Amino acid sequence: MADSEYAPFAARVSLITGAATGIGRQLALELLASGQSLVLVDKDLVGLQSLASSLPERCSLIQHDFALDTGLEDRVSDAIEKLGRLSGLVHVAGVSHISPLKALTRLDLERVMAINAFSAFDLVKHCCKPKYHLSGMSVVFVSSVYSLVGSAANSAYAMSKAALNSFARSLAIELAPRRLRFNCVAPGFVRTEMLENLAQRMGPNYLAELEHLHPLGLGQAEDVSNAIQFLLSDRARWITGTVLSVDGGFTAQ
Amino acid sequence: MKNYLERMAELLEVDHVSAEDVMEDFECWDSLTVLSIIAYLDEVFKVKVSAEQVNQCRTVGDLYSQYGGL
Numbered sequence: 392m393a394d395s396e397y398a399p400f401a402a403r404v405s406l407i408t409g410a411a412t413g414i415g416r417q418l419a420l421e422l423l424a425s426g427q428s429l430v431l432v433d434k435d436l437v438g439l440q441s442l443a444s445s446l447p448e449r450c451s452l453i454q455h456d457f458a459l460d461t462g463l464e465d466r467v468s469d470a471i472e473k474l475g476r477l478s479g480l481v482h483v484a485g486v487s488h489i490s491p492l493k494a495l496t497r498l499d500l501e502r503v504m505a506i507n508a509f510s511a512f513d514l515v516k517h518c519c520k521p522k523y524h525l526s527g528m529s530v531v532f533v534s535s536v537y538s539l540v541g542s543a544a545n546s547a548y549a550m551s552k553a554a555l556n557s558f559a560r561s562l563a564i565e566l567a568p569r570r571l572r573f574n575c576v577a578p579g580f581v582r583t584e585m586l587e588n589l590a591q592r593m594g595p596n597y598l599a600e601l602e603h604l605h606p607l608g609l610g611q612a613e614d615v616s617n618a619i620q621f622l623l624s625d626r627a628r629w630i631t632g633t634v635l636s637v638d639g640g641f642t643a644q
Numbered sequence: 645m646k647n648y649l650e651r652m653a654e655l656l657e658v659d660h661v662s663a664e665d666v667m668e669d670f671e672c673w674d675s676l677t678v679l680s681i682i683a684y685l686d687e688v689f690k691v692k693v694s695a696e697q698v699n700q701c702r703t704v705g706d707l708y709s710q711y712g713g714l
Contacts, residue, residue, distance in 0.1 A: 493655055494680035499687070544679050592682070592694045 398525060400624055401426030404475045406467070406518065408457070408510070409484030411438025413583040414533060417612035418481060418619055423449065430470040430477070432463075433484065449474070457484055457510035458502055464517045477524045479623040482511050483533045485551075487585070491544045500547045507551035511558055519562075519571060527570050529623045532559050533615070534575040534634060536641045552577075556634045563632030572631040574622045579638030581610040607639035614639075648712050651688070652704050655680045663705030685711050 405422055409415035411433035419429055419442055428449040431439050436454040443450035451470035455463050471477060485507045490499060511532055518524060537545050538552035559573040566573070580586060580601050586609075590597045602609055618637040621627055636642050645663075653661045657672040667673060678695050685691050691711050701707040 489679060490683035491676045491680045493657070494683040494687075496687070499683075543676060592692065594695045 398478060403478035403525075404428045404430070404471070405479030405481065405623065406430040406432065406470075406477055406514075407481045407483060408432040408455075408514065409482075409533075410442060411435035413483070413585060414578070414581065414612045414615045414619075415481075415483035416442060418483065418616040421613070421616055421620065422479075427479075428474040430467065430474060457506045457513075460505070460509070460513060463513055467514075467517055468523070471523050476522075477518055478528055480514060480518050480524075480528065480530045481533070481619055481623070482514055482531070482555075484510060485533065487589070488547045489544050489589075490547065492546060495547055500550070503547040503551050504554070507548070508554040508558070511555055515562065515573075519566065521569075524571070527572070527625075527628070529572045529574070529627065530559070530562070531619050531622045532556075532573075532575045533619070534577040536577055536579045536636065536638050538575075539577055539634070539636065539642050559634070560632045567631060572622075572627070574627070574630060574632065575634040576615060576618045576622065577634050577636045577638065577642075578615045579605050579610055579636075579641040581612050581615060583612060605639035605641050606643070610637070610639050645708065648688075648708055649704070651684060652681075652707075655684060656704075661704050663703060663708065665704045666702055667704060667707070668699075668702075681707070688712075 405427055407415050407419050407429060410419045410431040419431060422429060423446055430451045430453065431443060432453045432455050433439050434454060434456040439452045443452055451473050453466045453470060486503060488499060488503045515530060532555040534555045535552040537549040538556050542549065556575050559575045563573040615637050618635055649661055653659060655677060656670045678698050681698050682693055685693055689712050693711055701710055
C-alpha cells in the first residue's frame with residue numbers, strides 16, 4: 392500500500408525514547424536506513440551520539456532521564472523545529488524492576504511508574520498539540536507481556552506497563568476524531584544487553600527457563616522493531632487502541 | 645546493623661532475627677525471598693549481587709559482613 396494519505400514513510404519525522412540501546416536503538420537504525428529523520432531521546436547521550444554519528448543532519452538528540460519531570464517540553468519543541476512535525480512517536484524507554492511485594496517500597500513503585508508510565512503522559516501531552524504533529528500521527532508505547540499475564544516479583548513493572556495499555560486505549564478513542572492512532576506492542580523477552588546482565592544476576596538456569604516460556608524462543612530487538620514499524624506505517628491506518636503481542640507465543644499458552 | 649536486622653526480619657517473615665540465624669532455616673526461604681534480599685541490598689547498600697552470592701552466605705550476619713557493611 393502506498394503511503395498516499397500522508398507524507399511518504401521515508402520522509403517522515405519520528406520521535407523515539409530509549410533510543411540508545413536495545414529495541415529503541417534497533418528501531419532508530421532501521422528508520423534512519425529507511426530515510427526518516429528522528430528525534431532521539433535517552434539518558435545515555437554517548438549512546439545517542441554513536442547512533443546519530445553517520446547521519447547527524449537527520450537526527451536531533453535529547454538527553455533526558457524520565458525519572459525527572461523537567462525540561463523535556465522545550466527540547467522536544469526545539470527538535471521539532473529543526474526536523475519538522477512528527478508523524479510517529481514511539482515510547483520505548485523503561486526500566487525493569489524485579490522485587491517481590493515484601494521488598495517493594497512505595498518509592499520503588501513511584502520511580503517505576505514515573506519512568507515507564509508517567510513518561511508516556513509527558514510525551515503525548517506535549518507532542519499531541521496540533522503544532523507538533525502531522526495529520527495521522529501514530530503513537531506506539533512499548534508495553535510488555537507482563538501487562539497481560541502475571542509474574543511473581545514483577546508487580547511494579549506490570550502495573551506500569553498495564554497503565555500504558557489503558558492509556559493508549561483511552562487516547563485512541565479521545566483523539567480518533569483528529570486521526571491520531573495509539574497502540575501498544577507487548578514484547579516477550581528479547582536478547583539485549585539488559586537481559587544478559589539480568590541473567591548473570593539471576594543464575595545459570597535463568598536464560599534456559601525464559602527460553603522455555605517462549606514457544607518460538609527468545610526474540611531479537613528487530614522482531615519488536617518490525618511490529619512497531621508496521622504500526623507506524625499506513626498499513627496500520629485502521630488499527631488503533633490495540634495491544635499487539637510480539638512474544639514468540641509467550642501469551643498464547 | 646539494627647536497621648538491617650529489622651529489615652531482614654521483615655523479608656524473612658518473622659518478628660526478630662539475629663546475626664547468627666541461618667537463612668535457609670527460615671520457613672519462608674525460597675527463590676522469592678532471595679530476590680527480595682537482592683532488591684533490598686541494591687536499594688539500601690547500592691550493591692548488585694546474584695542469587696548465587698546470596699545463597700553462598702550462610703547466616704544473616706554473613707550476608708551483612710559480605711555486602712551490607714561496605
